Amino acid sequence: MKNEQCNDLLQQMHETELGGVKIYETALTCALNDDLKEEWHKYLDQTKRHVEVVLGLMDALGVVPQETPGRLVVRHIGVSLVAAMKLAKRTAPPEAAEIVACECVVHAETKDHANWELLGTYAQSAKGDEKKAIDRALADIEDEEDEHLYHSKGWCRELAIASLGLKAVLPPPEEQKDVKTAIGAARAKQARRELM
């Protein structure tokens, strides 16, 4: 791969997925809701597979995993998110630690989603085998990344609403409606009142 910035994007993607595994493992120790636990177990397994998908893509593009400034920043943020969850678990009530875990998952999945979206934009102007390899990886994981971000945002919002003593929709409407797009997430958020 000739494009240096895209090389760094792949390094960041690999580190994001590796960090995601640790974030879900820690988040699961903070989860109280059984549906949320089930969801995060599924996302943990999928994220472990994403690590392999990114490694396979790097291999196909002739990119070797290496320490880059971009990767180091992603690792620093991942380690910080794990530390934040551990801090909450140690010092806050369990219900608050569960919300902190949701927030940390949303932070991580926002970066993960943005990485894949940016790679998709790059693929639009790529050619030949490079384009084919990227398109294959995107087709494989895109739906899962959408679900990870939009459903986690829903969990975060509804658990925070419940913590204020207000009526929440659990599992969140994003999960009930199996949302996989930004517009679907906006609709689900708007329709939450109908589900209460």
Ligand SMILES: [Fe+2]
């Ligand atoms: Fe992922």
